[in-house]
Amino acid sequence: MAESHKCSICQKSTGKMYCIGCDAYFCAKDFRGHRDTLLNEMEGLVEERNDLQDKINTATQRNDSRSPLIEQINKWETITIKKVKQAAEHARQQTVELLNSKCVKIVNEFKSFSEELADLKETENFIEQDLKRFTQMIRQFHQDVTQLNQPVTIELNTKASDEIKWNRLICIQEKSTNVERQQPQQKATGKSLSAQPRFIR
Numbered sequence: 001m002a003e004s005h006k007c008s009i010c011q012k013s014t015g016k017m018y019c020i021g022c023d024a025y026f027c028a029k030d031f032r033g034h035r036d037t038l039l040n041e042m043e044g045l046v047e048e049r050n051d052l053q054d055k056i057n058t059a060t061q062r063n064d065s066r067s068p069l070i071e072q073i074n075k076w077e078t079i080t081i082k083k084v085k086q087a088a089e090h091a092r093q094q095t096v097e098l099l100n101s102k103c104v105k106i107v108n109e110f111k112s113f114s115e116e117l118a119d120l121k122e123t124e125n126f127i128e129q130d131l132k133r134f135t136q137m138i139r140q141f142h143q144d145v146t147q148l149n150q151p152v153t154i155e156l157n158t159k160a161s162d163e164i165k166w167n168r169l170i171c172i173q174e175k176s177t178n179v180e181r182q183q184p185q186q187k188a189t190g191k192s193l194s195a196q197p198r199f200i201r
Contacts, residue, residue, distance in 0.1 A: 106144050
């Protein structure tokens with residue numbers, strides 16, 4: 001003869017229904033109530049899942065281009081480009097000044113040379129050494145003018161900028177938060193997760 005168990009709810013009727021989840025016996029009436037409670041809990045979980053899905057959809061569909069972080073990156077980019085342009089403009093000015101300085105130097109020296117040569121010719125107050133000195137100066141002017149027409153002898157030094165690790169100038173890192181995700185329980189319990197039943201939308 002089968003062993004008789006009391007219903008874990010009413011403690012009166014013979015418990016012929018057994019629930020492996022909570023390891024308890026129920027009479028037919030109370031077993032239906034027990035199952036209804038579990039179904040209500042499941043419906044509540046599904047409703048919470050649906051609400052969570054809505055939040056996830058909202059979070060993932062937002063316009064990331066308007067994120068404050070993206071705006072900060074755009075601002076950094078604008079400022080960095082401006083600094084690079086300023087550095088390039090400074091290098092251009094240095095180049096122009098250097099090239100012009102050679103021309104100005106030759107023009108000024110040639111002007112002084114011409115005035116002195118004209119003065120000596122007019123006064124006829126010169127000797128052999130003067131003629132030799134002026135001959136050497138003319139040869140030097142020829143060399144200087146030839147160098148002006150040659151390819152530029154100055155060079156651009158970009159070693160410092162070539163060594164810049166551009167992907168390290170700006171980086172993103174996630175701040176740690178105090179919120180920790182709760183680990184789901186390994187074993188189901190027979191306790192109710194919600195007092196009021198909730199239904200799937």
